[in-house]
Amino acid sequence: MQIQFPEPTIPDHVPPALVRAFPYVFGMTTRDDPFSDWASAVHEGPDIFYAPHAYPGGTPAWIVRRVEDLRKIYFDTDTFSSKDFSPFSKLIGDTWTNLPVEIDPPEHAKYRAFINPLFTPSAMTKLEGRIRNYAVEYIEAFRDKGACEFMADFAFEFPIKVFLELMDFPLSNTKQFLEWEYGLLHEMDMWKIADATRNVVGFLREQIEDRRKNPRGDIISYALSVEIEGRKLNDDELVGFAFNLFIGGLDTVSTNMGNQFVHLARNPQDQTYLKDNPKQIPHAIDEMMRAYAAVTTFRTCTRETEFGGVTMMPGDKVAVSTTLAGRDPQEFPEPGIIRFDRNPRHVSFGFGPHMCVGMHLARREMRIAIEEFVGRIQNFSIKPGHEIEYHLGMIQPVSLPLVWS
Numbered sequence: 001m002q003i004q005f006p007e008p009t010i011p012d013h014v015p016p017a018l019v020r021a022f023p024y025v026f027g028m029t030t031r032d033d034p035f036s037d038w039a040s041a042v043h044e045g046p047d048i049f050y051a052p053h054a055y056p057g058g059t060p061a062w063i064v065r066r067v068e069d070l071r072k073i074y075f076d077t078d079t080f081s082s083k084d085f086s087p088f089s090k091l092i093g094d095t096w097t098n099l100p101v102e103i104d105p106p107e108h109a110k111y112r113a114f115i116n117p118l119f120t121p122s123a124m125t126k127l128e129g130r131i132r133n134y135a136v137e138y139i140e141a142f143r144d145k146g147a148c149e150f151m152a153d154f155a156f157e158f159p160i161k162v163f164l165e166l167m168d169f170p171l172s173n174t175k176q177f178l179e180w181e182y183g184l185l186h187e188m189d190m191w192k193i194a195d196a197t198r199n200v201v202g203f204l205r206e207q208i209e210d211r212r213k214n215p216r217g218d219i220i221s222y223a224l225s226v227e228i229e230g231r232k233l234n235d236d237e238l239v240g241f242a243f244n245l246f247i248g249g250l251d252t253v254s255t256n257m258g259n260q261f262v263h264l265a266r267n268p269q270d271q272t273y274l275k276d277n278p279k280q281i282p283h284a285i286d287e288m289m290r291a292y293a294a295v296t297t298f299r300t301c302t303r304e305t306e307f308g309g310v311t312m313m314p315g316d317k318v319a320v321s322t323t324l325a326g327r328d329p330q331e332f333p334e335p336g337i338i339r340f341d342r343n344p345r346h347v348s349f350g351f352g353p354h355m356c357v358g359m360h361l362a363r364r365e366m367r368i369a370i371e372e373f374v375g376r377i378q379n380f381s382i383k384p385g386h387e388i389e390y391h392l393g394m395i396q397p398v399s400l401p402l403v404w405s
Contacts, residue, residue, distance in 0.1 A: 008052035008060055013311045022051030022063055024296065024323065026393035027188020034395050035259075035292055036336050039327035048308045054319050055298060056087050056393070057190045061317035062310070065324045067331040067347060069308050073299055073320060074352035077104045079307075080299035080318055082354060088184070088243070091194040094201065098247070099240035101297075105353050114226045115241075115357055118219060124360045127162065131365060134161045135372045143376055147383070150400040154373075155257040159365050163249035167242075168218035169207065181250045186391045204242040208235075219245065245358075252295065253362050255396040257369055259292035260285070263338065264374070265382045265402055273340070275374040283340050285366050290346035291338050293322035294395040297350075322348045323395060380404040 010019055023030075023038045032038060047066050054061035064070055073080045082102050089096050097103065100111035117123065138158050142148040160174050183196025208220055215221040223233055223241055233241070264271050274281050301316040312318070325347050327335040332344060349356040356362070373380075382388070383401035391398060 010050070010052070010060070011313065011316075013313050014050045015310075018046060018049045018310065020045065020049045020051060020063075022049075022054045024321065024392055024395070025053055025058070025188075026056045027186065028392045029389050029398060030392060031387055031389050034390055034392065035323065035327065039324055040336070042324055043327060043329055048310050051319070055317045056193070058188065059317070061298060061319045062312060063319050063321065063324070064308070065321070065328065066308075067325045067328045070320055070325050070347060071351055072307075073318060074347070074350065074354065077108075077353065079302055079305050081302050082108075082297075082299060084300060085298040087190070087193070088197045089240075091190060092197050092201065094236075094239075096236040096240040096243070098244040099237055100357070101244055101354055102240070108353055110228050111237075111241075112353075112357065114223075114228065118222065119357050119360055121360045124364050127361070128364065128368075130165065131162055132368050132372065134158055135368050136376075139372055139376050146405065147401065147403045150261055150402050151254070151258055151397055152399070154369070155254045155261070155400075158369065159253040159257075160250055162361070162365060163245075166219055166249070167207075167245065168216060168220075173203075177246075177250055184247065185251050185394045186396075200243065200246055201239060204239055204246065208238050208242065248356070248358050251394060251396075252358075253365050255294045255394050256289060256292070256362070257366060258397040258400055259294060259395070260288045260366065260370070261373075261402070262382070262388060262397055262400060263288055263292065264370075265380055265400070267338075268379055268381065270338075270340070271374050271379065274370060275378070278371055278375075280340055281367050281370050282363065283343060285363065285370070286344055286346065287338055287340050287342050289348040290326040290332065290342070290344040291335070292395075293326035293346065293348040295348070296321040296323065296393070322346075377404050 024034065042065055047069065048062060048064050050060060051063050052060050054063060064073060081104050083097065083104060084090065085102055086098055100108050100115060103111055135158055138154050142153055148154065156178055157174055160177060164171055180196045180200050183192050187193050211220045211224055215224065220242060223238055274284055297320045299318045299320060301312045301314055301318060303314055305312050329335050349359040380402045383403050386401050389398040390396065
């Protein structure tokens with residue numbers, strides 16, 4: 001996909017030798033391998049460099065490729081702020097922020113304190129049966145056909161069903177949510193991103209107002225009932241909280257599932273191994289999340305700082321790429337080899353104070369998906385002749401047609 005980039009402005013504090021092209025451009029697609037070939041090439045370059053078109057909208061950002069350096073950035077919230085790491089609110093002239101991911105410590109802790117109980121392992125265990133029923137329902141609908149388009153027939157809608165139940169949103173909204181999700185996470189055109197943002201925020205405001213009048217046992221009703229330091233959440237906090245759940249609940253799990261099933265479809269021996277050793281599926285998920293990490297978030301430099309031998313200035317964007325982190329050869333020997341016994345200490349759910357609040361739900365959904373799929377469908381592969389194309393930004397297969405006997 002060809003996109004006309006804005007002409008970059010390279011600040012004076014950036015050495016020309018560190019200005020380099022960066023292949024992971026939001027809104028584009030590729031038929032290259034973004035995990036193996038591209039990541040390997042980036043890791044042959046400097047530890048930190050400046051990419052003219054790395055931030056959504058095609059504007060510049062520093063690229064930090066080493067896991068060791070990324071962990072420092074995750075923890076140094078005074079220098080590398082999470083505030084405004086996404087463009088959504090500003091695009092439409094609003095004042096809310098994604099909550100809690102765009103809140104820095106120490107304020108961050110008080111929001112996590114009311115959110116954490118919603119997503120503890122014990123809370124997620126209560127959802128096990130319903131999540132499994134959804135997975136079985138989808139798989140059985142296409143098992144006898146000998147084929148499916150995995151992204152459309154399973155990966156997108158299966159986690160959305162779980163999300164809709166948690167939020168108590170109408171199931172009829174599934175296809176509309178998918179359209180908005182595409183606009184938020186896979187468009188390059190900032191006007192289209194803004195339009196999708198307005199639609200989502202408008203819907204969420206309606207749902208919040210409905211729960212004010214008719215509270216029930218869902219997450220928004222819970223958010224309306226909690227207190228932070230003796231007060232209720234204000235409108236901006238409620239919208240930011242709901243918007244963050246919308247983004248995380250709809251796309252991240254779908255993306256990881258898509259990448260994991262590309263791997264399994266290409267490696268039938270791994271399907272057999274997991275079918276025969278289902279207790280190893282959590283380890284396999286961790287290794288595939290390392291090898292096929294899909295998410296890039298951003299931090300904003302708050303003050304002049306020397307980091308990794310380069311000077312960063314206030315306002316500079318810094319990319320936190322889990323894709324590069326998962327393929328760091330200094331952290332993971334032979335990063336291109338997928339070993340289910342590696343037990344990697346990956347950062348694909350983030351690291352430090354901003355560790356993903358929904359990680360226990362995500363792990364459960366991915367585990368159940370693999371358990372049920374390899375248990376019910378044997379020896380699936382990618383449809384002959386199909387070439388995998390990936391969305392970039394959130395690295396995700398555009399489509400994944402699978403076939404089996």
